[in-house]
Amino acid sequence: MLTMALYISNQAGLRYLAGDISGGNARCIAMLEAFQESIKDYSTPPEKALIRDLTAKINCYVSFLIECRPLSISMGNAIRFLKTRIVKLPLTLSESEAKATLLSDIDRFINEKIILADKVIVRHAVTKIRDGDVLLTYGSSSAVEMICLHAHDIGKQFRVVVVDSRPKLEGRLLLHRLVRKGITCTYTHINAVSYIMHEVNRVFLGASSVLSNGTVYSRVGTACVAMVAHQFHVPVLICCEAYKFYERVQLDSICSNELGDPDAISKVPGRKEINYLDDWANRENLQLLNLIYDATPSDYVSMIITDYGMIPPTSVPVIVREYRKEHLWI
Amino acid sequence: MPDTHALVNEFVIKLKKRKVEGSKATAKLTAELLRSVISQQRIPHTNQAVALIDAIKSVGEQLIAANPVERDGDKVTAAKVQGFMRTGGVGLWEEATGGREKEREDGDSFGELAVGNIVRRVLHIIREEDLSLTTAAIGGLSLSAVSDDEDDVEQDGHPVLSAAAVAAAARSTLRPPSLQTLLEDLPHSAAAPPTSSSGGDSDGKSKSADKSSRSRKLKHNVIEAVNELIQDIATCHEQIAEQAVEHIHQNEVILTLGSSITVIEFLCAAKEKKRSFRVFVAEGAPRYQGHVLAKELVARGLQTTVITDSAVFAMISRVNMVIVGAHAVMANGGIIAPVGLNMVALAAQRHAVPFVVLAGIHKLCPLYPHNPEVLLNELKSPSELLDFGEFSDCLDFGSGTGYPLLHVVNPAFDYVPPKLVSLFITDTGGHNASYMYRLIADYYSADDFVVQRRPS
Numbered sequence: 180m181l182t183m184a185l186y187i188s189n190q191a192g193l194r195y196l197a198g199d200i201s202g203g204n205a206r207c208i209a210m211l212e213a214f215q216e217s218i219k220d221y222s223t224p225p226e227k228a229l230i231r232d233l234t235a236k237i238n239c240y241v242s243f244l245i246e247c248r249p250l251s252i253s254m255g256n257a258i259r260f261l262k263t264r265i266v267k268l269p270l271t272l273s274e275s276e277a278k279a280t281l282l283s284d285i286d287r288f289i290n291e292k293i294i295l296a297d298k299v300i301v302r303h304a305v306t307k308i309r310d311g312d313v314l315l316t317y318g319s320s321s322a323v324e325m326i327c328l329h330a331h332d333i334g335k336q337f338r339v340v341v342v343d344s345r346p347k348l349e350g351r352l353l354l355h356r357l358v359r360k361g362i363t364c365t366y367t368h369i370n371a372v373s374y375i376m377h378e379v380n381r382v383f384l385g386a387s388s389v390l391s392n393g394t395v396y397s398r399v400g401t402a403c404v405a406m407v408a409h410q411f412h413v414p415v416l417i418c419c420e421a422y423k424f425y426e427r428v429q430l431d432s433i434c435s436n437e438l439g440d441p442d443a444i445s446k447v448p449g450r451k452e453i454n455y456l457d458d459w460a461n462r463e464n465l466q467l468l469n470l471i472y473d474a475t476p477s478d479y480v481s482m483i484i485t486d487y488g489m490i491p492p493t494s495v496p497v498i499v500r501e502y503r504k505e506h507l508w509i
Numbered sequence: 510m511p512d513t514h515a516l517v518n519e520f521v522i523k524l525k526k527r528k529v530e531g532s533k534a535t536a537k538l539t540a541e542l543l544r545s546v547i548s549q550q551r552i553p554h555t556n557q558a559v560a561l562i563d564a565i566k567s568v569g570e571q572l573i574a575a576n577p578v579e580r581d582g583d584k585v586t587a588a589k590v591q592g593f594m595r596t597g598g599v600g601l602w603e604e605a606t607g608g609r610e611k612e613r614e615d616g617d618s619f620g621e622l623a624v625g626n627i628v629r630r631v632l633h634i635i636r637e638e639d640l641s642l643t644t645a646a647i648g649g650l651s652l653s654a655v656s657d658d659e660d661d662v663e664q665d666g667h668p669v670l671s672a673a674a675v676a677a678a679a680r681s682t683l684r685p686p687s688l689q690t691l692l693e694d695l696p697h698s699a700a701a702p703p704t705s706s707s708g709g710d711s712d713g714k715s716k717s718a719d720k721s722s723r724s725r726k727l728k729h730n731v732i733e734a735v736n737e738l739i740q741d742i743a744t745c746h747e748q749i750a751e752q753a754v755e756h757i758h759q760n761e762v763i764l765t766l767g768s769s770i771t772v773i774e775f776l777c778a779a780k781e782k783k784r785s786f787r788v789f790v791a792e793g794a795p796r797y798q799g800h801v802l803a804k805e806l807v808a809r810g811l812q813t814t815v816i817t818d819s820a821v822f823a824m825i826s827r828v829n830m831v832i833v834g835a836h837a838v839m840a841n842g843g844i845i846a847p848v849g850l851n852m853v854a855l856a857a858q859r860h861a862v863p864f865v866v867l868a869g870i871h872k873l874c875p876l877y878p879h880n881p882e883v884l885l886n887e888l889k890s891p892s893e894l895l896d897f898g899e900f901s902d903c904l905d906f907g908s909g910t911g912y913p914l915l916h917v918v919n920p921a922f923d924y925v926p927p928k929l930v931s932l933f934i935t936d937t938g939g940h941n942a943s944y945m946y947r948l949i950a951d952y953y954s955a956d957d958f959v960v961q962r963r964p965s
Contacts, residue, residue: 343894344819345794351895358915367918368794368894369819370849374882374920400819403852410855432823444815447797449896455800456815465807466814468789473823476859 201349202321203253203387203423204293210244210254211285214261218281223274233265249437252388252396253423260288260422288422296420296486297322301329304383304418304484308335312380315340315413317369317404319349320385322418324356327383331362338362340379344369344400346443346469369400372407382408386419391499392428393477393492395419399470402432405479414481417492421485426499432473439469513546517568521575524624532623532836533770536871537742539572539627544735547631547728557727558639562632569628569960622837622845622874622885629875629957631735636954638730741936745869746771748936750778756865756934757784761829764821764862766791767847768798768805769834771867775934776832777809787812789828791821793847795893795919818849825856835868837885839878840949842927842942844868845885848920854929863931870935875949875958881924891917 200209217240223229241258244250250258264284268277304326308314314337316323327339339362343350350366357364367375382404388396395401395417405415429435444467445456459465477492487498520542529535543565550564749771757763757779763786765772776788788811792799799815806813816824825831831853835844844850844866857864878885894917927942940948 345792345817354915361914363914363916365916365918366895370794370852370923371918371920373851373855373923374848374886375918377882398819399817399823402822403819403856406822406855406859407852431826433827436823444792444817445800450797453797453800455797455804459815462807464810464812465803468814468816468820468824470816470820470823473820 201347202319203251203385204297204321204420206251207253207257208289208293211257211261211289214240215282215285218278218285221278229274229277230265230268230270234262237262237265252425253420256422256425257288261285292422292486293420296422297325299486300418300420300484301325303489304416305330305333305335307381307416307484308337309380310336312337313340313378314338315342315375315379315382315404315408316353317342317350317382317384317401318344318347318398319353320383320418322385322420323383324353326418327357327362328360331360338365340365340367340375342367342369342372342375342400342404345447346439349398369403372404376407376411376413379408379411379413382413382415384415384417386417386423387472388423388425389417389419389483389492389495390429390474391424391426391496392430393480393495394429395475395477395480395483395492396425396429396472397475399432399473402473402475402479405475409479415479417480417483419483419485421487421498421502424485424495424499424502426496426503429474430476432470436473437471439471441467441469444469513549513568516542516545517571521571524572524575531770532872533742533745533869535623536627536869537739539624540631540735540739540742542572543568543627543631544732544739547635547731547735550728552728558635561635561727561731565628565631565635566960569625569632572624572628573960623871625960626837626871626874627738628960629953630738630871632957632960633952633954634734634738635731636956638727638734642727642730742869742871745871745936746774749867749869749934750774752934752939753779754782754784756830756832757786758829759784759786761786762789762827763787764789764791764825764828764831764853764857765802765833766799766818766821766849766853767793767833768802769867771869772832772834773802773805773809775867776806776811780809780811785812787814789814789816789824791816791818791849791853793849794818796847796921798847818852821849821853822856825853825860825862828857828860828862831857831862831864833864833866835866835872836922837874838866838868838872838933838945839881840875840946841877842930842933842945843878843881844925844930845878845881845922846925848923851923851925851929854925858929864925864929865932865934866925866930867934870937870948870952873935873945873948873952875953878924882920885922885924887921889919889921891919894919 200206214237217236218233221233221236223232237258241250244254261281261284264281268280272280300322304322308326308330312335314327316327316339330337339357341350341354341357341364343354343366345368354364354366365375384395384397384401384405386395386397386401390396395405397417408415441459445459447453456465456467459467480492483490483492483495485498490498520538523529523538524535529538546564546568547561550561552560753775757776761784763776765776765788779786788806790799790803790806790813792803792815794817803813803815833846833850833853835846837845839845846866854864856862927945930942933940933942933945935948937948
């Protein structure tokens with residue numbers, strides 16, 4: 180038991196904590212793989228039923244993960260999937276058979292719902308890139324990165340504007356990877372988005388989740404970029420795998436948000452002269468607020484590209500409904 | 510005059526090196542410089558106003574040419590233009606002359622604002638003082654005419670009338686258009702020479718003893734008025750701050766971006782009147798003036814929360830009012846403001862949050878913006894955004910075509926269109942954006958809108 184908990188912590192929890200793994204898909208895959216490992220090590224204690232006991236164990240791991248960093252909605256969906264699979268296990272199966280079924284279920288989830296879904300999204304999205312286009316993206320989304328790389332591979336001529344924001348500056352990493360592949364890039368910060376939007380044809384954004392009222396829940400700043408794009412009549416395309424859709428609704432960005440480290444705001448790496456807020460903890464009037472996500476209203480979104488095709492934000496509840504059915508069938 | 514030349518040159522160099530910070534300081538220094546130019550200007554007996562106006566115009570042209578859009582509170586004298594970062598070549602942070610820049614060089618509106626505003630204000634002052642002296646002189650003339658020879662009233666009547674008409678015409682060129690001036694405007698106005706020559710005309714008529722006293726008087730009056738202007742610039746934020754209580758109410762939440770002394774004074778004035786409220790400060794990357802502002806506000810005892818720029822949209826739903834400073838206010842009511850404010854203004858509009866701009870009257874610019882995002886902007890050094898060291902490892906991956914793969918854009922200003930501005934608070938009170946054109950007519954004369962003469 181202890182070894183399993185340790186494994187989870189090493190594999191996923193502590194790496195989340197350190198920020199090693201970020202991005203909805205990466206976190207979700209890391210978590211599922213950790214679960215796989217713990218299921219492999221699992222043996223039902225005497226006088227206990229596998230279904231009950233394993234569910235309890237999973238709950239215990241999940242609460243540990245939440246301690247490290249609040250779960251993303253994609254992770255919540257994956258956990259729900261795993262739990263339904265455990266509950267639905269036929270009682271007749273032996274322990275080893277049950278474990279094998281669960282392991283293959285998790286594998287299928289990772290392959291079908293994440294890896295394959297991304298491939299489908301890339302195939303759809305590439306049709307929306309024309310030669311000479313200027314694409315804009317914000318932060319670092321794995322789906323958007325794959326789209327850019329694929330479009331570049333098939334010989335499309337385009338330019339990418341990478342908009343970045345403090346404190347994470349994830350856009351720099353994306354910029355590194357795109358420039359390395361030979362894609363022409365423009366880099367700027369989120370304040371300058373109104374300046375750069377004049378030259379942009381398409382905005383591609385990733386999402387942490389899409390809620391069933393069409394609200395896109397994503398990295399903080401996405402709403403600003405979508406708003407400015409909307410103002411300039413530039414289409415906003417959200418790339419999001421359907422397993423991240425969520426039936427909850429939300430209108431505002433502050434509820435159920437995640438708080439980042441306030442120190443990240445006061446410290447500006449590479450700019451030592453900016454140290455005005457270094458002693459912020461000692462000043463009771465001063466607070467630093469580091470939100471992680473925000474909610475983009477659905478009217479800023481032109482289209483959501485998912486593994487089920489390209490849909491308007493109003494169709495999200497349909498996908499959520501159908502997807503839930505499918506879960507039961509797997 | 511060698512003295513003024515030296516002063517002007519010194520100021521021009523300061524402007525070029527960007528040693529003058531902020532539009533307020535620039536405005537004050539410009540006004541002081543122009544005052545000393547006026548006081549040292551030798552004035553002929555006739556056409557004094559013309560001589561003064563010409564002197565100020567020539568100095569003004571030099572200053573405007575020297576001064577790109579002044580920068581706010583930033584000492585780095587880095588490359589002002591778009592830097593191209595080459596990943597495959599030797600030239601790394603290069604100044605490049607892209608198409609945009611060419612457009613900017615052609616546009617003559619670039620590089621005026623505070624300096625140009627003050628030059629125009631001083632020109633307007635000279636015209637006004639001259640006019641008031643002229644009308645006074647005419648009044649005196651007609652009075653004396655009436656008292657001296659009452660029998661010749663009919664004969665004298667004509668020249669007095671025409672002089673009055675000339676004065677009225679002159680006034681109509683200075684005064685903003687109104688129904689009264691339109692009606693006053695007689696057919697003479699078309700043929701009427703501008704103010705200055707009318708001054709000359711009446712000079713010729715007046716007695717020679719009067720002349721010297723008048724010439725001194727014009728100069729004296731103008732310097733008095735310029736002193737008043739300097740005083741106004743110095744005290745403008747106090748006058749703006751006085752209005753704070755009318756706008757900030759108990760328990761409100763205020764959002765601001767950028768660092769403006771006017772905003773600090775405004776917020777603190779409300780705080781001193783025992784209003785308790787909370788201020789959200791967006792940090793304003795990559796210049797991080799929000800950090801400076803937050804430190805100042807906290808030192809003055811305000812409840813302050815610093816947020817990232819990207820969280821503006823998320824937080825604006827909890828905000829009652831956005832209060833910001835502007836770099837310049839254009840004639841259509843649009844503002845040139847620290848970069849990021851257009852985004853804030855859009856978010857505020859979306860959530861029906863009032864977007865209030867604080868601006869001293871010296872920031873009012875009588876020009877209508879054309880493509881302001883480019884022409885009235887300034888692109889700063891890319892090093893504020895990306896450290897070259899981080900990208901040195903990409904060098905081997907350069908395309909080898911000589912075309913830069915990576916392009917870093919770091920503009921300093923944003924243009925916020927008038928429809929996004931809910932209210933302007935100036936030292937003369939609150940105004941709607943649509944009223945700016947009228948304020949301009951109060952402070953500037955239409956003849957001075959274009960200070961720079963294009964070489965023909």
